Amino acid sequence: MPEDSLPQRIPEPELMVGDEQAAAYAGADFTTPHNRFINLFAERFPGFGGGAVLDLGCGPADITLRFARRYPAALLTGLDGAKAMLNHGVAAVARAGLASRIQLRHARLPLPDPTALPRFPTLIANSLLHHLHDPMVLWQTLLDHAEPGAAVCFMDLLRPSSREEAAALVSRYSGAEPEMLRHDFYHSLLAAFRIDEVCSQLVAAGIEGLGVEQVSDRHLLVWGVLG
Numbered sequence: 085m086p087e088d089s090l091p092q093r094i095p096e097p098e099l100m101v102g103d104e105q106a107a108a109y110a111g112a113d114f115t116t117p118h119n120r121f122i123n124l125f126a127e128r129f130p131g132f133g134g135g136a137v138l139d140l141g142c143g144p145a146d147i148t149l150r151f152a153r154r155y156p157a158a159l160l161t162g163l164d165g166a167k168a169m170l171n172h173g174v175a176a177v178a179r180a181g182l183a184s185r186i187q188l189r190h191a192r193l194p195l196p197d198p199t200a201l202p203r204f205p206t207l208i209a210n211s212l213l214h215h216l217h218d219p220m221v222l223w224q225t226l227l228d229h230a231e232p233g234a235a236v237c238f239m240d241l242l243r244p245s246s247r248e249e250a251a252a253l254v255s256r257y258s259g260a261e262p263e264m265l266r267h268d269f270y271h272s273l274l275a276a277f278r279i280d281e282v283c284s285q286l287v288a289a290g291i292e293g294l295g296v297e298q299v300s301d302r303h304l305l306v307w308g309v310l311g
């Protein structure tokens with residue numbers, strides 16, 4: 085068993101507000117992990133038929149769009165605190181002709197007024213948790229905006245055991261990407277949580293019904309039906 089030289093996460097900047105950073109992210113090819121997210125959702129929620137879906141930290145809306153294409157009866161709200169990221173999302177949604185089913189909102193979590201956003205029967209998120217300086221922001225948002233019995237599917241990065249392992253993952257999966265993306269991926273891995281840490285967060289928030297599992301060498305999935 086290799087020694088754990090990253091026993092604590094190293095947080096990175098929360099919002100992705102830089103124009104250059106947002107353009108690099110929006111231009112990256114996330115086909116494999118984002119399709120994987122959609123497939124994981126489909127496997128875990130085979131009876132899902134559509135309805136209102138909240139995508140937290142939607143960024144340039146690539147997952148929002150993939151979800152909308154996969155589920156023609158879904159009406160999606162994407163929310164993100166970085167206008168630079170959302171601008172790419174708004175353009176992508178318009179290009180896809182899906183503006184009638186996808187609404188993007190500029191808002192930073194935690195919302196100053198939770199009543200400004202309704203409750204949803206389905207909530208999804210990809211790669212938001214590791215950005216949050218206080219992870220309880222995500223879990224409180226879930227408590228505030230999920231209907232009883234809501235379907236929840238959040239995927240995020242998993243913190244490796246060392247900087248060397250993080251660098252190896254960056255080379256393996258982003259070797260050909262621009263330097264800015266590789267830099268962000270590396271620091272995102274260092275900022276990510278482990279499964280036991282996420283389990284503790286769920287217990288601390290009093291959230292029941294969700295499980296946490298490893299779904300790849302760099303991803304964890306929090307999913308279930310809210311108790």
Ligand SMILES: C[S@@+](CC[C@H](N)C(=O)[O-])C[C@H]1O[C@@H](n2cnc3c(N)ncnc32)[C@H](O)[C@@H]1O
Nearest residue numbers: 098099100141142143165166192193210211215
């Ligand atoms: C790594 S990106 C993921 C974007 C998208 N979900 C995807 O999978 O492509 C993380 C996003 O979370 C947003 N974010 C981080 N902290 C946030 C907060 N407190 N409130 C709202 N959005 C936040 C960032 O601005 C960024 O767009």
